[in-house]
Amino acid sequence: MLADSEPWKRLGYTAADWARLFDAIPQGRDAFIIETNGAVAGLALIRPRFLMGDYLELLAIAPAARGKGLGGTLLNYLEGLVFARAKNLFVCVSDFNQEARRFYRRHGYQKIGPIPNLLIPGSAEILMRKTMGPARGPRNA
Numbered sequence: 098m099l100a101d102s103e104p105w106k107r108l109g110y111t112a113a114d115w116a117r118l119f120d121a122i123p124q125g126r127d128a129f130i131i132e133t134n135g136a137v138a139g140l141a142l143i144r145p146r147f148l149m150g151d152y153l154e155l156l157a158i159a160p161a162a163r164g165k166g167l168g169g170t171l172l173n174y175l176e177g178l179v180f181a182r183a184k185n186l187f188v189c190v191s192d193f194n195q196e197a198r199r200f201y202r203r204h205g206y207q208k209i210g211p212i213p214n215l216l217i218p219g220s221a222e223i224l225m226r227k228t229m230g231p232a233r234g235p236r237n238a
């Protein structure tokens with residue numbers, strides 16, 4: 098599913114890269130799948146404890162299953178877990194990945210800024226953030 102999927106093909110990820118990531122259960126991340134009719138339709142990895150929040154390291158819906166609300170359903174579920182314990186959820190999205198940028202904007206993510214040449218030359222990863230507010234309250238007088 099991932100090896101055949103944009104944006105990762107353009108970013109140079111191959112089946113071997115995905116095998117390396119998933120052959121052993123990814124350490125230090127929480128992993129989730131979403132199923133339809135008993136088949137895996139998408140997956141997500143969250144890396145906890147990043148900049149006063151969590152980092153959504155991977156969110157992918159199978160190409161044939163996109164645009165049917167599954168990504169939104171999975172993201173809403175993840176946010177329920179994350180915002181019960183932290184104030185921020187961060188994600189990176191490639192500058193050329195207009196669909197995903199719109200998807201995150203619609204879900205309330207704001208652009209923090211571009212990280213140029215992070216994965217491939219000439220392209221930036223855009224760091225985005227959804228927040229429930231400051232991590233610490235105002236100091237007592």
Ligand SMILES: CC(C)(COP(=O)(O)OP(=O)(O)OC[C@H]1O[C@@H](n2cnc3c(N)ncnc32)[C@H](O)[C@@H]1OP(=O)(O)O)[C@@H](O)C(=O)NCCC(=O)NCCS
Nearest residue numbers: 103104156157158163164165166167168169197199200203
């Ligand atoms: C980005 C991604 C996770 C979104 O998942 P998805 O299942 O397509 O998302 P949804 O169906 O919930 O929403 C996508 C669009 O479909 C529309 N939609 C939602 N429910 C729908 C439904 N029941 N029927 C038809 N369209 C629907 C929404 O309006 C939404 O539009 P928007 O993009 O303007 O917000 C998915 O496209 C994907 O895996 N892309 C490749 C990987 C990637 O870019 N990941 C993110 C970067 S890490």
